[in-house]
Amino acid sequence: MWPWLKRMLGAPATPVVAARTGMPASARSMAVPASRPRPPVSMVPPHARVPLMDASVAAAVAEAAEQFRGFGPRRPLVGSLGQVAGFELRLAPAAERFLVSRGDSPGAAVHHAGLLSTAAGITAGGRAALLRMPAVMLARASVVNGVGAGMWLLIDDLAAVPAPTAQALRSRGALLGVADGPPTAAGQPDFVVAQASVGGIDTLLLSAQRWRELLPGVAIVGLGFEHVEDMESALRGAVTLAGGQLGRSRDAPPPKPLGAAAHRICELLNHLALDHETGVVAKAVRGDATLTYRLLRYANSPAVGAKQGVETVDTAVALLGRQELRRWLSVQLMLSAGSARQAAKALEEGALVRGRVLENIARKLGETNPGAHFTLGLLSVIEPLLQVPLADAIAPLRLGDEATAALLRHQGPWAARLRLLDALDAGESGQAEAMACELRLPEGALTGIVDDAWGWSALVRGEGSGG
Numbered sequence: 001m002w003p004w005l006k007r008m009l010g011a012p013a014t015p016v017v018a019a020r021t022g023m024p025a026s027a028r029s030m031a032v033p034a035s036r037p038r039p040p041v042s043m044v045p046p047h048a049r050v051p052l053m054d055a056s057v058a059a060a061v062a063e064a065a066e067q068f069r070g071f072g073p074r075r076p077l078v079g080s081l082g083q084v085a086g087f088e089l090r091l092a093p094a095a096e097r098f099l100v101s102r103g104d105s106p107g108a109a110v111h112h113a114g115l116l117s118t119a120a121g122i123t124a125g126g127r128a129a130l131l132r133m134p135a136v137m138l139a140r141a142s143v144v145n146g147v148g149a150g151m152w153l154l155i156d157d158l159a160a161v162p163a164p165t166a167q168a169l170r171s172r173g174a175l176l177g178v179a180d181g182p183p184t185a186a187g188q189p190d191f192v193v194a195q196a197s198v199g200g201i202d203t204l205l206l207s208a209q210r211w212r213e214l215l216p217g218v219a220i221v222g223l224g225f226e227h228v229e230d231m232e233s234a235l236r237g238a239v240t241l242a243g244g245q246l247g248r249s250r251d252a253p254p255p256k257p258l259g260a261a262a263h264r265i266c267e268l269l270n271h272l273a274l275d276h277e278t279g280v281v282a283k284a285v286r287g288d289a290t291l292t293y294r295l296l297r298y299a300n301s302p303a304v305g306a307k308q309g310v311e312t313v314d315t316a317v318a319l320l321g322r323q324e325l326r327r328w329l330s331v332q333l334m335l336s337a338g339s340a341r342q343a344a345k346a347l348e349e350g351a352l353v354r355g356r357v358l359e360n361i362a363r364k365l366g367e368t369n370p371g372a373h374f375t376l377g378l379l380s381v382i383e384p385l386l387q388v389p390l391a392d393a394i395a396p397l398r399l400g401d402e403a404t405a406a407l408l409r410h411q412g413p414w415a416a417r418l419r420l421l422d423a424l425d426a427g428e429s430g431q432a433e434a435m436a437c438e439l440r441l442p443e444g445a446l447t448g449i450v451d452d453a454w455g456w457s458a459l460v461r462g463e464g465s466g467g
Contacts, residue, residue: 072429086128116146123150149173158187247381266396
């Protein structure tokens, strides 16, 4: 049984109630409290609590389990500092269709409880989780009990949520929001979700201004940006969180030479491509103080898990091995840009995730070159990060024919894998799942691969493969 299904077995509503004192701090700091307060009064009326499951409820839960197809891959939300500050969570297309047909049913509650369980895993890492929640679901204790700090609940009818329930949810650190429209103070929303695709970024920013004239403390979440430049403009225009196609740039950057640091890293990558001894790579790394520091920091991080401290470059190189060393150098190439653009941190993490996704796909398919797929995924968004034309960026590298054809001409056997990444970036989870099936991945495996990639990237970024 899924862990979150246990909450469907009759646990009473979590007792919380507290006065709202303005907009919760989490809307500004994005921090998640380490613990949740639990004052002594229930937020859900006694008649709304779920008793032990009777036969009809058990049958509905069983039906939901039979129809269950999981949750769509998470989509990153960029914060004002250019970092990945949270994720937008949506149900997979099959689950969406299931909910539409079931409305306010125990089966629908199962799915929303599962979505909240996924959100809890994200907020535990200090990031926000944005998810859609029908107001009618907040009458169910099994759903309400899953709400916690750092969750941004987009309510379809916030005014329909009873004031005590809304107050109690906010006391936990959750935020309640509405979709964009004529500004209204009904329900006192903590945030507003506006779609950039509806009228463009200028319309979105004008709408944000109108909302803040009525509710000065309201946070604005902008979704549907098609280019990273638009996301950056929106963040400069006081949008709190921005989501969209992170790796897609509007215009190709003008030709310019790679920096000295990037050329040095390309030379190291070519040593590995030419199958030179790793001692040659170690010697070259020792000649660069910054690379030496970063390599030792990475070798001693939990991401590597060395049993003893690593004190020398030679030991670090031997510990990592050729494949991991190639991956580490690929990350250093990405970081060598020193980009001043606002979304640089999110672009860097997104590139790591794309690399990790393709690497894990190659592993699941039993292929012998997962490291090359990591490099492929990372390089697929190197252009907006380095702000150098892609052809110029990869020219110094000795990439294989498959990688070159996929990156520059969108052709060859690896091109389909880049299209899968693009579908994920565009939020087309159904299309991405279909592409994953064409690659012969097990059904439902893609979401787990994406979740693993984001967890791994957070670990690596936090412990220092590179910043």
